[in-house]
Amino acid sequence: MAEAHEAGAVVSFCGIARGTSKAGEPVAALHLDHYPGMTERSLEEIAQDGATRFGVADILVIHRCGTIAPGETIVFVAAASAHRRAAFLAADYLMDRLKTDAVFWKKEQGLDAARWIEPTEGDREDRNRWS
Amino acid sequence: MNTRILFFGRLAEQLGREREVDVPDQGCTLGELRLLLANDPDLALLAPGAGMLASLDQAIAQDDAQVRPGQEIAFFSPLSGG
Numbered sequence: 001m002a003e004a005h006e007a008g009a010v011v012s013f014c015g016i017a018r019g020t021s022k023a024g025e026p027v028a029a030l031h032l033d034h035y036p037g038m039t040e041r042s043l044e045e046i047a048q049d050g051a052t053r054f055g056v057a058d059i060l061v062i063h064r065c066g067t068i069a070p071g072e073t074i075v076f077v078a079a080a081s082a083h084r085r086a087a088f089l090a091a092d093y094l095m096d097r098l099k100t101d102a103v104f105w106k107k108e109q110g111l112d113a114a115r116w117i118e119p120t121e122g123d124r125e126d127r128n129r130w131s
Numbered sequence: 132m133n134t135r136i137l138f139f140g141r142l143a144e145q146l147g148r149e150r151e152v153d154v155p156d157q158g159c160t161l162g163e164l165r166l167l168l169a170n171d172p173d174l175a176l177l178a179p180g181a182g183m184l185a186s187l188d189q190a191i192a193q194d195d196a197q198v199r200p201g202q203e204i205a206f207f208s209p210l211s212g213g
Contacts, residue, residue, distance in 0.1 A: 015213075032213075035139050035205060038189040063213050075213055098213040105140030106211035116141045117211045 007057045011087040012078035013095060019070035022120075026111050027070055033105040034065040042103040046094060053130075054090040056081040061094060063102065096126040133200040136168075139207035142176065142183060150174075154200040161185055162194030164204075177206050184209060 017030050047059045062076040075098060079090035099119065106117040132151035152168060159167070162179050169178035176183055185192050186205045198204060 033140050033143060035137070035186075035189070035207070038186065038205075041189070100212040101210075102213040104211055104213050105143075105208060106213075107141075107144075116208060118209050119212045123212065 006082055007080040008082055009084040009087040010078060010080045011084070011091045012076065013091050014073050015075040015095070017068045017070050017072050017074055021108055021110065027108050028111060029070070029109045030068045030074070031107040031109060031114075032065040032068065032074075033107070035103055039065070039103040042101065043098075046097045046101060049097070050079065050090045050094045053093065054079070054081070054086045056086050056090045059090065059094065061098070063098070063104075065104065093130055096123075096130060099123045100127045134202065134204060137203070137205040139205060140211075141208035142206055145176070146173065154198055154202075154204075156200060158197055158199045160194060161187070161192055161196045161198050164198050165194065182209070183207065 017027070019027055021027050043061050043063055047061045050056070051059045056079045058080040060076070060078045064074050068074055075095075077091050077094045077098070079087040079094070081087040081090070100123050107114050108117055132153055134152055134154045135149050136152055137149050138146045154164060165177050165179045165185075168174045169181075175181070179194055183206050186207075187196055187198060188203050189205075
């Protein structure tokens, strides 16, 4: 990334699994189910859209699937651009899109029970502020 | 059985990852296929309007889409995002 000398800014973001749910209960693990092929294409589409929308030089998105323990990284995004503003905006945009539109099914394993997660109203509002 | 259907998310937990089913030789709409499959009590969740999404050849599809035997068909609970 950013090997071309015109990129003067790289912004990166790591998303890390929290040890507590939104309701404040302990989380033992996250399980992310994915659809091989369709999931990768959804990530590529989101990355391409972010690159086009903000005119950044390069974008990298890495997303894990399977079982993820609290404290482990789930997602990494980075955007490289000539100047910092576009890179900050692109990284922010990529995360809002990933949180709602990436093809994953996420299950939060608590100490006793597990529950499947869907995007919250807040997640949808975060995505819609870009439209 | 002429077609393999795939399950993801909460559906995969309930039904396993895949199942062989019969799609009518002449094809049908996705909605018609949902009704056929939902005759099996195990698969009642696939009925139209029961909240499960579907894809054909890895693209999200609505119930009026045409389905052919052998096509890649998947059913899944709503996406969570990453």
